[in-house]
Amino acid sequence: MANIHVNLDLDSYDILIERGLIHKVGPMIKELTDADKVVVITEDSVGKQYAAKLNKTLHAAKNLSIRFITVPEGEACKTLRVLSAVYEAIANFGLDRGDAIIGFGGGAVGNMAGFAAATYLGGIQYIHIPTSLTAQLGTAIGGNVSIDMPGSKNLVSSIAQPRGIFIDPDLLATLPKAEFHKGLAEAVKIACIQDKALFTIFEQAKNDVDLRKRLPEIIERCCRIKARYSEKDEFAEGSRMLLDFGNTIAHAIEGYNRYDGTYNHGEALAIGMYLITRQAEKLGLTQKGCAERIKYVLEFLELPIQTDISAADLMLYMTNDMKIWGNMIRLVLLKTIGQAYLHPVPLKELDKHIITEIDA
Numbered sequence: 001m002a003n004i005h006v007n008l009d010l011d012s013y014d015i016l017i018e019r020g021l022i023h024k025v026g027p028m029i030k031e032l033t034d035a036d037k038v039v040v041i042t043e044d045s046v047g048k049q050y051a052a053k054l055n056k057t058l059h060a061a062k063n064l065s066i067r068f069i070t071v072p073e074g075e076a077c078k079t080l081r082v083l084s085a086v087y088e089a090i091a092n093f094g095l096d097r098g099d100a101i102i103g104f105g106g107g108a109v110g111n112m113a114g115f116a117a118a119t120y121l122g123g124i125q126y127i128h129i130p131t132s133l134t135a136q137l138g139t140a141i142g143g144n145v146s147i148d149m150p151g152s153k154n155l156v157s158s159i160a161q162p163r164g165i166f167i168d169p170d171l172l173a174t175l176p177k178a179e180f181h182k183g184l185a186e187a188v189k190i191a192c193i194q195d196k197a198l199f200t201i202f203e204q205a206k207n208d209v210d211l212r213k214r215l216p217e218i219i220e221r222c223c224r225i226k227a228r229y230s231e232k233d234e235f236a237e238g239s240r241m242l243l244d245f246g247n248t249i250a251h252a253i254e255g256y257n258r259y260d261g262t263y264n265h266g267e268a269l270a271i272g273m274y275l276i277t278r279q280a281e282k283l284g285l286t287q288k289g290c291a292e293r294i295k296y297v298l299e300f301l302e303l304p305i306q307t308d309i310s311a312a313d314l315m316l317y318m319t320n321d322m323k324i325w326g327n328m329i330r331l332v333l334l335k336t337i338g339q340a341y342l343h344p345v346p347l348k349e350l351d352k353h354i355i356t357e358i359d360a
């Protein structure tokens with residue numbers, strides 16, 4: 001079993017990764033939390049496939065009362081209405097300060113369950129058992145928990161570290177191909193920023209079967225890198241911004257489309273990583289050849305690399321970017337594959353860096 005310790009003083013926790021872990025997490029969670037009661041927040045499709053397995057292992061823990069709550073799947077669970085129903089169910093079950101909430105689903109359920117745990121009774125213990133690839137690559141690392149408001153994703157948010165993350169790559173067997181590829185966009189991002197050997201895994205893979213075989217390794221490499229950034233920069237004010245590679249354009253694409261799913265985040269991220277690197281290369285800010293390597297990998301993963309939205313339209317949606325400071329924006333660029341850096345640019349010169357097919 002891989003064990004990644006995230007060292008955050010009193011908020012330290014471990015990320016455990018092992019095929020088949022779902023069958024034995026119950027007693028481990030009991031020992032870790034010492035809770036008398038746990039509430040598992042899960043979503044329809046995940047619950048149907050895996051709730052019985054989780055329920056069985058939780059029942060193997062002594063003196064633990066368990067309640068499952070099912071919420072709508074995906075982004076639809078991150079609303080005030082769903083959150084309110086969750087608070088009510090938790091209160092009815094009598095959860096107290098020593099108890100725990102388990103988020104069992106994709107990144108959306110994880111975000112919402114983490115937010116509920118962070119805000120209930122001033123904050124109770126939160127365990128994440130991620131079931132989508134995006135979530136297994138570490139959405140819970142760093143402790144960003146949030147829900148959406150109409151038209152604004154993740155607007156209501158907090159930072160609260162999980163008590164533990166339990167990752168079973170076998171749960172990904174039922175993940176649809178498109179979700180699998182969308183998750184891999186996140187792994188390509190981590191590879192571009194910090195791990196050239198991981199990038200080579202993508203360049204050398206012949207098909208999805210190759211990649212699926214190497215999932216535990218891919219997940220572990222990504223989680224390790226995210227954990228180290230989280231330790232160095234708990235509140236995302238410095239080096240952790242490098243994890244935003246590709247996201248300045250990606251968030252603008254999603255915002256322009258009102259988060260209507262025209263592009264899911266993995267697709268928007270793929271376009272963002274390629275476009276920012278292609279232009280940085282033209283400006284001499286990135287080593288030549290990087291954009292072509294990224295293009296090859298993204299196309300192999302059947303992810304898009306172009307958009308028909310103009311740069312001018314995209315830039316209108318960059319005003320909320322967390323990397324804006326005064327009249328400057330810090331762009332995340334690559335020196336080369338595996339090495340990212342922050343490049344401050346005056347906002348009035350941003351148009352030199354953002355060029356889409358419409359403008360080219």
Ligand SMILES: NC(=O)c1ccc[n+]([C@@H]2O[C@H](COP(=O)([O-])OP(=O)(O)OC[C@H]3O[C@@H](n4cnc5c(N)ncnc54)[C@H](O)[C@@H]3O)[C@@H](O)[C@H]2O)c1
Pocket residue numbers: 043045046049073074075078105106107108109111131132133134135138139140141142143144145154171172173174175176179
């Ligand atoms: N906290 C953070 O720092 C952070 C970082 C990135 C993303 N996020 C959040 O994560 C969410 C995206 O996560 P996601 O990509 O996992 O999307 P998601 O949670 O919407 O899940 C995608 C789909 O996969 C399904 N699914 C999940 N596990 C499955 C399985 N094992 N088998 C079959 N189907 C399965 C879900 O039901 C859903 O339909 C967004 O809400 C985003 O805001 C948070």
